[in-house]
Amino acid sequence: MSTPAAVPWRQQPPPTPAYTAVPPRRTFARPEPEQSAPEPKPTPRKVDWPQGVREYVQRSFAPEATVPGIEREDMEKKLKQIISEAAENNTLLAVDWNSYPLPQHFILQDRKMALGVDANKTAWTNGSTSDRVIPLNGHTNNVSLSPSPKKRKSCDVPLTEPVDDNQPPWRKTNNRNVFEDRITYANQGQADRVDKRQRKNQDTIAGKGSSKFPQAELEKRKQRFQLAKPTSQSPHPWASPRDDSENEFSAGPVVGTCQDLEKKYFRLTAPPKPHTVRPLPVLEKTLELLKTKWRNENNYGYICDQFKSLRQDLTVQHIKNEFTVTVYEIHARIALEKGDMGEYNQCQTQLRALYSQKLGGHPEEFLAYRILYFIHTCNRTDMNDVLADLTPADRRHHAVKHALDVRSALALGNYHRFFRLYLDSPNMGAYLMDMFIERERLAALANICKAYKPDVKIRFLTEELGFESDSDCIEFLCEHNAQDLLKEADGDVRLLTGKAGLLFETLRGAAFSKVDIKGQI
Amino acid sequence: MEEVFADFRRAITEGDGYGLAATISPIAPEHDAGRLYAFFRSSNAHQIDGDIRYAVKYNDTLRLPRPESSAWNEVFVSYWKAVGEILAAEEATNQGRMRDAQWNRVYDAWKDVANTLIKYHISGVFPAWTIPCLYLAGKYLRTFAIKADEQSARVKGNVTFNAGYQDDVVSSIGKNEKLEDAARQLNRMFALCLGDRAPIEDSRKWGTYYTANLLFKTHFKLNSINLSKNIIRSIQAQVDMPPLEAFPKSHQVTFKYYVGVVAFLQEDYVQAEKNLTEAWELCHKDAQKNQELILTYLIPCRLITQHTLPTTALLSPYPRLQALFSPVAACIKRGDLAGFDAALVAGEDEFVKRRIYLTLERGRDVTLRNLLRKVFLAGGYEPLKEGQTEADRIRRTRIPISEFAAALKLGMGVDGQVLEDDEVECMIANMIYKNLMKGYISRERAMVVLSKNAGMAFPGTGV
Numbered sequence: 001m002s003t004p005a006a007v008p009w010r011q012q013p014p015p016t017p018a019y020t021a022v023p024p025r026r027t028f029a030r031p032e033p034e035q036s037a038p039e040p041k042p043t044p045r046k047v048d049w050p051q052g053v054r055e056y057v058q059r060s061f062a063p064e065a066t067v068p069g070i071e072r073e074d075m076e077k078k079l080k081q082i083i084s085e086a087a088e089n090n091t092l093l094a095v096d097w098n099s100y101p102l103p104q105h106f107i108l109q110d111r112k113m114a115l116g117v118d119a120n121k122t123a124w125t126n127g128s129t130s131d132r133v134i135p136l137n138g139h140t141n142n143v144s145l146s147p148s149p150k151k152r153k154s155c156d157v158p159l160t161e162p163v164d165d166n167q168p169p170w171r172k173t174n175n176r177n178v179f180e181d182r183i184t185y186a187n188q189g190q191a192d193r194v195d196k197r198q199r200k201n202q203d204t205i206a207g208k209g210s211s212k213f214p215q216a217e218l219e220k221r222k223q224r225f226q227l228a229k230p231t232s233q234s235p236h237p238w239a240s241p242r243d244d245s246e247n248e249f250s251a252g253p254v255v256g257t258c259q260d261l262e263k264k265y266f267r268l269t270a271p272p273k274p275h276t277v278r279p280l281p282v283l284e285k286t287l288e289l290l291k292t293k294w295r296n297e298n299n300y301g302y303i304c305d306q307f308k309s310l311r312q313d314l315t316v317q318h319i320k321n322e323f324t325v326t327v328y329e330i331h332a333r334i335a336l337e338k339g340d341m342g343e344y345n346q347c348q349t350q351l352r353a354l355y356s357q358k359l360g361g362h363p364e365e366f367l368a369y370r371i372l373y374f375i376h377t378c379n380r381t382d383m384n385d386v387l388a389d390l391t392p393a394d395r396r397h398h399a400v401k402h403a404l405d406v407r408s409a410l411a412l413g414n415y416h417r418f419f420r421l422y423l424d425s426p427n428m429g430a431y432l433m434d435m436f437i438e439r440e441r442l443a444a445l446a447n448i449c450k451a452y453k454p455d456v457k458i459r460f461l462t463e464e465l466g467f468e469s470d471s472d473c474i475e476f477l478c479e480h481n482a483q484d485l486l487k488e489a490d491g492d493v494r495l496l497t498g499k500a501g502l503l504f505e506t507l508r509g510a511a512f513s514k515v516d517i518k519g520q521i
Numbered sequence: 522m523e524e525v526f527a528d529f530r531r532a533i534t535e536g537d538g539y540g541l542a543a544t545i546s547p548i549a550p551e552h553d554a555g556r557l558y559a560f561f562r563s564s565n566a567h568q569i570d571g572d573i574r575y576a577v578k579y580n581d582t583l584r585l586p587r588p589e590s591s592a593w594n595e596v597f598v599s600y601w602k603a604v605g606e607i608l609a610a611e612e613a614t615n616q617g618r619m620r621d622a623q624w625n626r627v628y629d630a631w632k633d634v635a636n637t638l639i640k641y642h643i644s645g646v647f648p649a650w651t652i653p654c655l656y657l658a659g660k661y662l663r664t665f666a667i668k669a670d671e672q673s674a675r676v677k678g679n680v681t682f683n684a685g686y687q688d689d690v691v692s693s694i695g696k697n698e699k700l701e702d703a704a705r706q707l708n709r710m711f712a713l714c715l716g717d718r719a720p721i722e723d724s725r726k727w728g729t730y731y732t733a734n735l736l737f738k739t740h741f742k743l744n745s746i747n748l749s750k751n752i753i754r755s756i757q758a759q760v761d762m763p764p765l766e767a768f769p770k771s772h773q774v775t776f777k778y779y780v781g782v783v784a785f786l787q788e789d790y791v792q793a794e795k796n797l798t799e800a801w802e803l804c805h806k807d808a809q810k811n812q813e814l815i816l817t818y819l820i821p822c823r824l825i826t827q828h829t830l831p832t833t834a835l836l837s838p839y840p841r842l843q844a845l846f847s848p849v850a851a852c853i854k855r856g857d858l859a860g861f862d863a864a865l866v867a868g869e870d871e872f873v874k875r876r877i878y879l880t881l882e883r884g885r886d887v888t889l890r891n892l893l894r895k896v897f898l899a900g901g902y903e904p905l906k907e908g909q910t911e912a913d914r915i916r917r918t919r920i921p922i923s924e925f926a927a928a929l930k931l932g933m934g935v936d937g938q939v940l941e942d943d944e945v946e947c948m949i950a951n952m953i954y955k956n957l958m959k960g961y962i963s964r965e966r967a968m969v970v971l972s973k974n975a976g977m978a979f980p981g982t983g984v
Contacts, residue, residue: 380786380879381746381786383879384873384876384878387869387873387878388873388874411879412886412951413886413947413955414944414947414951416943416944416946416947417944446954447950447954448950451950451951451961451962452950453962453963453970456964457964460943460964463943464947
């Protein structure tokens with residue numbers, strides 16, 4: 001126990017000491033991930049034991065496995081305990097019973113523990129029948145962590161946390177809720193519930209036995225883990241000890257040490273290693289770099305990915321300041337420009353909360369976008385809420401006022417004003433308005449076709465509906481099957497409004513019936 | 522304790538559901554203000570179970586079936602605990618030293634009471650006539666949830682930041698954790714009433730509308746109005762539901778009110794008007810507050826569907842509604858655009874709070890119609906042709922756009938916004954499109970040509 005585990009203890013198979021009394025195991029080979037991968041399925045208790053378990057029982061009582069000093073009675077007791085615990089934890093199928101240490105092994109362990117002496121020398125010669133009961137998991141933990149090469153056997157025990165350790169990271173998620181990282185919890189309560197559930201699982205898997213050890217032991221164990229950490233950079237990533245059980249659920253912020261400016265986004269399923277996270281000064285440089293790159297290369301796929309990793313680094317380090325706001329604002333604007341409403345909405349939601357903390361930024365600009373967005377989604381409930389939250393100061397702000405004017409123009413059917421406002425929208429409002437401009441043009445046309453007889457000049461429509469040119473306007477009309485309703489007279493193209501009423505009324509109805517909403521705010 | 526159980530025994534023997542519910546009220550009755558306190562002090566956590574068992578189970582006069590007496594026992598034990606929490610919370614509030622999450626604990630304790638009642642109603646241990654107890658539990662569950670949420674919002678603020686390793690900083694905004702939970706419990710109550718298969722004389726179905734109304738209230742508070750539509754739909758889907766008229770009037774009025782408001786918010790003004798009118802007619806004449814609530818939505822509704830305004834006589838008993846609607850109504854009537862806009866701005870906060878702003882805003886169309894109608898009236902009649910008499914004369918129906926433009930300029934006031942010519946046309950086009958005016962615009966002649974048929978130019982206004 002005193003040997004520090006500075007050696008990567010999972011790397012090489014340990015030399016088997018000649019004096020080991022424990023029965024030979026079948027294999028030293030690390031179980032393939034596939035072997036350990038099966039999800040612990042809920043096994044109905046009190047049914048047929050799996051084949052593996054039965055063979056394990058047979059092996060335990062085989063004559064060659066007999067250890068002097070261990071009575072059959074003790075064996076039965078231990079065996080019962082091992083299996084019932086596996087059943088309780090639903091790991092009956094997950095355990096690789098072929099290579100699982102025999103009960104004799106655990107009994108010796110118990111005795112060693114009870115005596116508090118080095119088992120290497122005394123365990124098997126000690127004839128006392130101490131039957132101190134330590135839960136199975138306690139053993140595994142203890143054994144698997146033991147620095148003594150002699151106890152290395154447990155690394156073959158794919159029963160508890162080590163199962164995870166044997167797996168490559170992409171497989172690792174399978175042991176938890178696979179979709180967990182895709183869930184956005186509506187509220188903290190929900191998240192807490194899930195969290196609790198996981199914590200409970202974890203308790204049953206790993207934690208149970210540990211509480212039986214004195215605090216000092218636990219501390220020592222922790223230290224060993226920390227010592228073992230650097231080995232995670234070993235050439236065999238699958239062999240690296242991942243001490244997820246230690247800090248998986250600790251919520252403390254990470255302090256990054258990474259100095260790279262660029263980093264590909266990777267959805268985290270576990271707390272990140274500090275050397276993969278960039279600290280604030282690096283992130284600030286990153287943002288400058290990204291801004292330049294966006295200007296020069298305009299590659300949205302790359303930029304979006306980089307911004308996501310940037311946001312992630314801010315989150316894991318709990319950085320909430322003006323810089324955070326700036327990052328979200330810039331990403332929102334870029335997403336808006338590219339029409340990526342999903343990403344835009346994510347940023348908008350975050351910004352709303354950040355603004356509520358008064359961290360600076362441009363709350364009015366984004367408030368205006370919010371209003372325009374609700375016009376797009378025709379969401380009266382949310383629009384009413386926005387109006388309810390407006391302060392007189394908000395209303396005076398240029399962009400907010402513009403958005404409110406847009407809203408009221410549409411509410412009153414004043415398409416004339418609406419298209420004037422469209423041509424004169426501040427910031428990036430026009431990108432949002434683009435989403436419903438076609439719909440509103442159809443509505444205005446339905447209106448005009450009912451009110452004007454017998455026809456109107458295209459010039460008039462171009463002006464009223466905010467088209468760039470007459471030909472744009474004609475193109476729009478033709479796209480909507482109005483080509484037969486155009487006529488040329490005295491050098492002007494005219495739309496026969498008297499006959500087009502039904503066409504545009506139908507188109508208007510269709511355009512309003514389906515509003516495409518991606519990633520609602 | 523004895524008072525509570527005297528009432529309990531009386532209610533059980535008489536089959537008095539509301540009397541029974543009163544025994545587990547979290548508010549002391551008026552004639553016995555210290556009852557909760559006395560009840561709580563009469564026992565302690567160790568003995569409460571035994572005390573109540575003695576009062577309920579081993580009482581010879583009651584002779585309740587064994588499962589039912591155990592169930593009441595459980596209800597009263599959880600009630601006793603809840604009373605303890607309530608008293609503690611109230612005392613702390615009075616002394617101004619609220620501890621963290623104190624109302625949360627009240628809520629949790631009360632939820633136990635509610636869930637015990639739900640449990641024994643689902644299993645059929647409690648007879649259907651005891652359903653008022655469920656009403657009471659649901660009613661206060663909602664109240665306590667709101668208090669708990671208010672308290673945690675004060676403590677934590679309403680933004681929760683991520684502490685984990687998710688991608689984004691914020692994990693949730695605007696929490697209403699307890700109220701959302703309460704909505705779930707209320708939904709269980711609603712479902713157990715709605716789905717009761719017992720013969721109708723002895724069915725919990727009679728609780729459907731009361732619980733539905735509680736759910737409506739909760740969803741409105743939570744701003745999840747869409748969920749209210751589901752309630753309406755699931756009631757409509759029940760084939761063996763007794764007609765709404767067979768339920769207590771109080772249930773009917775509230776239900777119709779909420780169905781009306783839900784329709785109102787969906788802009789289904791026809792349905793809204795129907796339900797709100799029915800609610801209005803059924804509403805108790807002394808229930809001034811309820812009448813006010815109904816009118817708050819019925820008035821804007823009528824403005825849209827029938828272009829009618831409330832009379833002063835209608836509004837006079839309700840000073841608040843008078844203040845709310847009279848200025849807007851007066852401007853609509855006069856065709857005073859500037860005044861209408863000003864009145865809308867002045868009342869905006871109130872209108873938005875009641876969710877009627879976006880509907881009232883559409884009253885501007887009617888205002889504009891009234892203004893343009895004045896222009897039409899001022900235009901007089903076409904000169905009589907030979908052989909025509911006074912009776913044959915028709916109004917001048919070809920009106921230059923410039924006349925309307927002048928009227929709009931006047932209507933917007935001296936310092937109002939000046940409309941461009943095309944915008945005037947746009948406003949007129951809107952009138953025609955919305956059937957407030959009948960006719961068409963001729964751009965060539967810069968004229969509006971209105972319907973010649975008498976009473977058709979401005980439909981519904983007599984000209």
